Amino acid sequence: MSQLRFADKARVHKTPEYLEWLNSDLVMTVREYVELNGLARSRFIRGMNRAFGTTRFDILLKKWLVEYFLKLFRAMDEYENVSLEDSPLNRFGVEKYRSRFGRLPNIGWRASPSAPQRIFSVFFRSVVTALYLGLNRGLNLWPLRTRYKVMREAIWGLYGTGGYHFHDDFFVDGDLIKKKDLILFSRGAPEEKGRLKAREDARKSGYAHFNLLSLPLGAGVLFSRVIPKYVFSGGAALARELNGRHFSLYLSVYLYFIRNGLPYEKVFSRFSVNSELGHSYFSAGHVAEAIVCQSRGTGYYLMHWSDNSVGIDSHILSFLGCDAFLLWGMSHVQGVEGAADILMPAGYVFKRFILEARAEREKVMAEMGIRPKGKVISFFDESFGNEIKMTEEQCLGFWETALRLARSETRDTVVIKPKSLSKFNDLSAARKERFLAIKEGLEGLGNVHVVSSGRWSFAEVIGISDLVVTQGMTSSSTIAIICGIPGLYLDQADYNHPFSRLFKDILVFDEPEKLLAMARKIVNGEEDVLKKIPADILRGLDAYEDDRGIDIFRRVLSGDVKKKVGVIVQARMGSTRLPGKTMKPILGRPMLEILIERLKRCKSADELIVATTTDKKDDLIEELSGRLGVLCFRGDEEDVLNRYYEAARARGLDVIARVTSDCPLMDPVLVDDMIGYYLGKRSVDYASNTIRRTYPRGFDIEVFSFESLRRSALNAGKKYQREHVTPYIYENMRTAVRVNQADYSRYRVTVDTAEDFELVSFVYEALYNKDKDFGWKDVVDFLDSRPDVARINQRVEQKKTVS
Secondary structure, eight states, X not given: OTTEEEEEEOOOSOOHHHHHHHHHHHHHHHHHHHXXXXXXXXXXXHHHHHHHTOSOHHHHHHHHHHHHHHHHHHHHHHEEEEEEEOXXXXXXXXXXXHHHHSOOOEEEEEOOOOHHHHHHIIIIIHHHHHHHHHHTTOEESSOOOEEEEEEEEOOSOXXXXXXXXXXXXXXXXXXXXXXXXXXXXXXXXXXXXXXHHHHHHHHHSSSEEEEGGGOOEEHHHIIIIIIIIIIIIHHHHHHTXXXXXXXXXXXXXXXXXXXXXXXXXXXXXXXXXXXXXXXXXOOHHHHHXXXXXXHHTOEEEEEXXXXXXXXXXXXXXXXXXXXXXXXXXXXXXXXXXXXXXXXXXXXXXTHHHHHHHHHTHHHHHXXXXXXXXXXXXXXXXXXXXXXXXXXXXXXXXXXXXXXXXXXXXXXXXXXXXXXXXXXXXXXXXXXXXXXXXHHHHHXXXXXXXXXXXXXXXXXXXXXXXXXXXXXXXXXXXXHHHHTTOOEEEEOOSOOOOHHHHHOBTTTEESSHHHHHHHHHHHHTTSOXXXXXXXXXXXXXXXXXXXXXXXXXXXXXXXXXXXXXXXXEEEOXXXXXXXXXXXXXXXXXXXXXXXXXXXXXXXXXXXXXEEEEESSGGGHHHHHHHHHTTOEEEEEXXXXXXXXXXXXXXXXXXXXXXXXETTOXXXXXXXXXXHHXXXXXXXXXXXXXXXXXXXXXXXXXXXXXXXXXXXHHHHHOOSHHHHHSSSHXXXXXXXXXXXXXXXXXXXXXXXXXXXXHHHHHHHHHHHHHTTOTTOOHHHHHHHHHHOHXXXXXXXXXXXXXXXX
């Protein structure tokens, strides 16, 4: 980032206005600049992608720009004098800042590189950088290649921290991933104490470990990759931009890639790794690493760490260049910029560990030195100042709130989990004195425990708690809630979180008095806030009600990934016989909502997707899907086959179960049964219970492979084959037909007409009031017992598929 220089620091703490601008506009600024100048389609980007067999260099460019603009804007906000290269990039950034704030520091514009300087950069500087960084730790003539399933940076440690479960090896289970399958690494000698300890823990453990910056390069890699790819191909791609306006930008990105990519070439010259697991805080350097991983056939996965449904710091998660971003649930996609197919709702990965700590609550508290009285109320504080929205005053107020509760509820136990007590050393003298007084007051009470931040993790503290309170909309209360433990938030910084809008003064408070009143009601058993949170809201924050998240992690990382199965629901508002039927209400809820809620209980499906059209009237379907935490894909209204194909391709599905929105009584158990039936028929492309009808119409399920869908999308030429998704598949490929022992095809519980809707509404209301999880056989039994109801739509004829 040598295009920028500065001096004379002027401001330290950022204004809320400045932080809001960064959070809302930084990513948009990058996208605007890239599109305005056609950077993603440049010869440099295309040449680098071609050289490394990747599609991620445009992502690297965008992520680099995010970090550059962040540094540029900070410099203009903090310094009185800034020196900038006179380039389109800097001119654009300066104008963005000036137009927003109406001010600028003193800017000294330096000339852009001359033609000789550019030639020198291409043919000498880049070559020397590549060869120096490749050979600076020596050359290994006989590299030992050892295979591991998972590679992970040691950032949390293994000993004496994180209690029972919060370690760098949390995914090692001795089955899918054994101890010998994990290799830990460190990035030199990081300044952070936590990572330094993690490095030392890894070195003295039984796990394989290496220092990323001390590895030699394998001789074979030097001649097979570094020289041909980094020197020749990269130099050629850069040389194509010698006379371009954006040469300095491409040179910066190229050198940045070399510095961050070459260490991974050294890793792979010595180790063979199935996958790497990284953290969700994602820098441009990680994209460079992901490019090398992709070219080496190694999966690069990101672990979603904290509650990202808060709409802040969107630039941190922008432009992700990974194979999968393992999310808790779909409410956490705020701020994520990049291909939709990398988003993988895997559930909350630590839920099982928190529940285990809860099951051993007395033992955990004994080891933590806590002798509980009454209920346990835990407080999690946060950082403050600089580029954090929460202020010093709000943090002190949070500690005062804990003190007030501890003093008033002497029959209960207050546990405080500080983020870091050392941060309070940065307070002004008066505020530091105030904090010490608060801390002294807490320590003087017999019902208060301030736990060690380094020794005990959030998992144990949440696990022992009856109520969790967090400063701002931070993760601990969200984690507690999705683990079945009440959580409250003292949010005086006005964060944008789903709970902020839906549960103001129920879960989220901006006044300590209101929060304290609710806390007292909860610990006294007068209020159950968890019952106020709808299941669909929880599933948006945590994809699964159970604790399967850790199992999904292990399968993905180990490479033992089962076929990814998705249920795609075909839905639209347009209907010739019953317009708008998808949103017609039954018991006050739209038909589509009822169907989605039932399909969420499918155990065999990894994803549930609603595929609708781009027509304006189908905005309602997208809005409903979002509210229910379900993916919505929008495509062609007439070419339903292509809509299905694009939806499945975008989500990386291997197997698709097709269900239509006019079947609101669909039985999730039957869907699971059909998926299992298909997976058991290894030699078929398609299975259904519709070709030979024995099930009631309305329980129609088709299951097929993505490959068969792809072939169909490419080859189906007749109109009916494009409108009905599967005709080409079952007409031309290997099929299996599921039949029931008894024939119930006489019954019709699909919705095409007003008579159909009347019958389905009657059946749903009658069965739902007895058992909301009723199945298809319950429907049959009901219709058997009520022939008068079965006759409501007996004259309705099914629309034919015209061939």
